[in-house]
Amino acid sequence: MRLNDFLRPLACVGLLALAACGSNPPRTSAAAPEASDQAPIRIGIALGGGAAKGFAHIGVIKMLEANGLTPAVVAGTSAGSVVGALYANGMNAFELQEKAVALDEAKIRDLQLSSGGLILGQKLQDYVNEQVQSKPLERLAKPFVAVATRLEDGERTVFARGNTGQAVRASSSIPGVFQPVRIGKYHFVDGGLTSPVPVDAARQLGADLVIAVDISNKARGKVAEHMLGTMGQSIAIMGQKLGEAELARADVTIRPKVLDMGPADFSQRAQAIVEGEKAALAAMPQIRARVAQLQAERAQTTRLAQQQEAQSQYQACLEKRSRLQKIAGMAGLESDCVKP
Numbered sequence: 001m002r003l004n005d006f007l008r009p010l011a012c013v014g015l016l017a018l019a020a021c022g023s024n025p026p027r028t029s030a031a032a033p034e035a036s037d038q039a040p041i042r043i044g045i046a047l048g049g050g051a052a053k054g055f056a057h058i059g060v061i062k063m064l065e066a067n068g069l070t071p072a073v074v075a076g077t078s079a080g081s082v083v084g085a086l087y088a089n090g091m092n093a094f095e096l097q098e099k100a101v102a103l104d105e106a107k108i109r110d111l112q113l114s115s116g117g118l119i120l121g122q123k124l125q126d127y128v129n130e131q132v133q134s135k136p137l138e139r140l141a142k143p144f145v146a147v148a149t150r151l152e153d154g155e156r157t158v159f160a161r162g163n164t165g166q167a168v169r170a171s172s173s174i175p176g177v178f179q180p181v182r183i184g185k186y187h188f189v190d191g192g193l194t195s196p197v198p199v200d201a202a203r204q205l206g207a208d209l210v211i212a213v214d215i216s217n218k219a220r221g222k223v224a225e226h227m228l229g230t231m232g233q234s235i236a237i238m239g240q241k242l243g244e245a246e247l248a249r250a251d252v253t254i255r256p257k258v259l260d261m262g263p264a265d266f267s268q269r270a271q272a273i274v275e276g277e278k279a280a281l282a283a284m285p286q287i288r289a290r291v292a293q294l295q296a297e298r299a300q301t302t303r304l305a306q307q308q309e310a311q312s313q314y315q316a317c318l319e320k321r322s323r324l325q326k327i328a329g330m331a332g333l334e335s336d337c338v339k340p
Contacts, residue, residue: 038302041294044207045071046250047080048197048243049190050215051174051263052272054079055100056256059276060213062093067284069291071211073143075158075201077191080213081146081171082128085164088144089132099131100269119178121169129165137164143205146171147191147198151180156194158201192216196243199250208294211287212250213276215258216243251290254283310340 045064047057057080064071076084086096110123137144138161146159148170159167162183170181170188180187195201202210247253256275261268317337 038295038298041291041298042072042206042208043069043291044073044075044202044205044210045084046197046199046202046210046212047074047076047084048212048214048216049078049080049172049192050258051079052266052269053215053256053258053261053263054083055269055272056215056258056276056279057083057213058093058096058100059256059273059278060211060254060280061087061096061276062273063277063280063284064211064287065093069287071142073202073205073207075145075147075198075205076168076171077147077195077198078172078174079215080198081168081191082124084144085128085140085146085168086131088140088142089135089164090141091131097273100273103266103269105266121173121178121181124172125163125165125169127165128168129163132164135164137161137167140164145198145201145205147195147201148173148181148188149191149193151187151189154194156191157188158198158204194242195246196240197247197250197253199246203249209251209287209290210249211283212247212253214243214247214253214255252283252287254279256280307340314338314340 043064045061047054050056061071061083071087074084074088076082083096086099087093091099108124108127110120111118132140137146137159144160146164146167148157148159148167149155150157157170159170166181166183169178170183171191172178173181173189175189175193178189180189182188191198196216197212197214199210199212254276256272256279258272258275261272314337321337
């Protein structure tokens with residue numbers, strides 16, 4: 001045997017011993033840290049305007065809750081703001097339905113002849129505040145906003161703080177039917193002019209997934225038979241293109257079949273609720289698929305972050321080794337730094 005062949009293993013043993021005497025860096029595990037349970041997908045619901053057809057929103061909410069897809073944040077325009085405010089205050093869908101069935105139109109309609117409109121709107125404001133126990137918007141159980149239109153310059157306005165009933169009244173003030181609502185130095189009218197279905201507002205509340213509920217009138221070659229219907233259709237026409245662009249930013253759009261219901265016909269409230277249920281049930285596979293997609297994307301992002309962290313820890317461990325430990329590593333000896 002040659003002398004070199006005899007000395008090489010002894011040198012390696014000695015090198016390993018010397019490396020062990022140096023300052024040892026903390027051992028890094030190759031396994032990525034276990035991911036904690038993912039936070040649930042935050043669902044937002046955007047409830048559009050449509051006067052008495054807004055009862056369909058209740059049916060949609062009922063089906064979402066029944067399928068374990070309870071919205072975490074709520075945005076409402078016009079009729080959607082009325083349902084949204086009560087829901088955000090803590091009422092479940094069945095309680096909303098009970099309120100709808102028992103609702104007397106006289107409690108929310110105060111006729112008053114004026115150049116600004118036939119309905120004052122104070123009764124609607126008082127009714128909503130009664131139902132939410134006079135809580136301001138920022139104190140409701142769920143994050144909620146009501147969308148209105150600033151009359152002076154046509155700006156979309158999102159109310160997230162302050163008097164809940166007043167914000168709902170402003171959001172619901174159909175021009176020519178309701179008198180504009182003065183808040184501060186400005187006047188406000190129906191949010192349907194600038195945001196018929198408030199998808200963007202729901203997203204701004206922090207929703208991961210936005211479900212839009214569209215009950216707006218469509219121009220279908222028919223002339224409305226009364227003033228409220230005419231005004232509602234006019235608003236729908238004015239906001240149609242804008243509304244289509246905003247609806248395209250929703251994850252899922254639900255359209256209850258309520259177009260043939262009159263915007264002032266409270267007698268069909270039960271049917272509107274049923275149509276909301278049917279439309280939401282039909283959309284359930286699409287909603288579940290989108291939830292699954294978002295969960296998969298979130299899991300992938302988490303895995304990549306864990307891999308990057310493990311690689312960073314491995315590199316930091318390599319840098320902390322002593323000179324002798326680095327030589328040992330080059331010689332292929334065991335290292336305290338384990339590759340991820």
